[in-house]
Each structure stands twice: as C-alpha cells, then as structure tokens.
Amino acid sequence: MNILTFDIEEWFHCDFISDNSTWSAYETRIHQATDQILQLLDDQKIKGTFFVLGWISEKYPEVVRKIHQQGHEIGCHSYYHDLVHQMSPKDFLRDTEKSIKITEDIIGEKIDLYRAPGFSITEKTPWAFEILHQLGIKMDCSVFPAKHDYGGFPDFGKSEPARIQYRGIEIKEFPMNTINLFNRNMVFSGGGFFRLFPYSLINKWTNESSYVMSYFHPRDFDYRQPMLPQLPLMRKFKSYYGLKRAFPKLEKWIGDFETMNIQEANQQIDWVKTKIISL
DSSP states (O other): EEEEEEEETTTTTTTTTOOOGGGGGOOHHHHHHHHHHHHHHHHHHHOEEEEEHHHHHHOOOOHHHHHHHHTTTEOOOOSOOOOOGGGGHHHHHHHHHHHOOOOOHHSSSSEEEOOOGGGOOEEEOOOHHHHHHTOOOOEOOOOOOOOEEEEEEEGGOOOSSSEEEEEEEEEEEEEOOEEEEEEEOOSBBBBBHHHHHHHHHHHHHHHOOOEEEOOBGGGGGTTTOOOTSSOOOOOOOOHHHHHHHHHHHHHHHHHOOOOOOOHHHHHHGGGGGGGGOOO
C-alpha cells in the first residue's frame, strides 16, 4: 500500500520564518510548483491527497480549486503552519477551524482529513485528536511513530494504520512509515530524505514495505527557488540538496509502484483488525 500525498505550502513555509506578517514579501512560486505536480499526475492518470495550508487557500484559492477540479482529495494542513505541540488547545482549535472553513468554501465539500505541520501531534498533545474530531476530521496523518525533531510519537509502535481513541472519540490514523537505518528510525518517502537517498534504495525500501505514506511538497521539486540566507548549514543542506534530481525521481517512483490516495487506502483497510492506540 503506497499512499501518495502532498503538502501544499510555499517554499518559505518553514519554522525558520515563523513571522507570518512577512510572508507576502517573498516571491510567489506555488502556482508553477503545484502545476508541475498536477501535470505529472494527470499524465499518469493518478489521484493523490493534497493537504492544503489555509493561508494558501485564502491567498490563492485558484490553486486549491484546480487541485480539486482535477479530482484529487483535499485535506487540511493547518492555517499558519505552526507546530501543534507549541500551541494551546484554544489556538489549535482556532487555527484548524479557520483553515478548514476557508478551504471547504472553495471546494464545496466537507474536509475530513488532516495533517499537522512537521508531524507535530505528540504523546503530550492528545487533546489535538479531540479537537480534530470536534471539527469533523475522521482521518489523521500527523503521527511520526518514533523520535523526531518535533517530538515524535515513539510509543505508537509499528508504522501502520491504527485507531486512536481518546476521551470517547476515535480517529483513524495513517502514520508515517519508517525504516531502521544505522540504529535510527528514519523516513525515505518524502521531503529531504526522498531527495537525499539514491533511487535504488528508495526502490528497495518501497518493495520491502507493506505500507508507505509519502509526503511531498511543491518546493521539493522546485530547483529554481530562492535560497534563504539565514538558514543554519544543516537546515540549508536538508532544504536544497537534490532538488534538480527530485522530480525525475518522483516520476520514476510513481511509474514503478502503484499508488493511491487516502480514501482509496481507507476502503482497503479492515479497520476492525487494526490496533487501537488509547491515549
């Protein structure tokens, strides 16, 4: 099961530019970067799931409308790209509700999918699931089932779909998939790691995995994007390494493997047999 998802945000939407009042001063690249992805999926007759930042929906509704019109599934990726574990429950509710409403008004459909920026729902923020349920979210893709820069969820266990239960509510969870490399749990199916690893390894690990959750961003394939001068050296490496080779690598990956969106995966899973994570 290889699930194809994209987080629709601008090239500068990272935690190093947290002052959202400055975002409008940066170059706009979301149109051409997203169009490149949509054209590839259209050529391959593939449908994916797109988690859209509310800020993008509000500023560039035509981008969201085009994704939806081409038959792709739409989910919420927060409004301001703030990390969940750095927010209060009240702020998380306000941010998520705003994002969902703006995007729903554009596509004319209910949104029931969510992914937190940076996979930042952790074991210390179980209240986030209760709020997501309150807002009509039925399926979540926010858990990183290991230690992570933004906290992680190491007690989640095996990287596979599960049911999360908290205070009488239940949400279906599609976590990130991990591999054990040099005694460390890592990902290979998206972001900087997809750009870092050679395709031979990505192919091998995909073949060996019964469950793969991809997470690509338009900026992952935009090698002409500006370089942010204030980034630390390691972050700069993670953000810009392998950009020129990333899109051909994506083309090959979706050509070599059958992919599906989250709704298709949801229909294939026997949820009664999945594990329950009680928080």
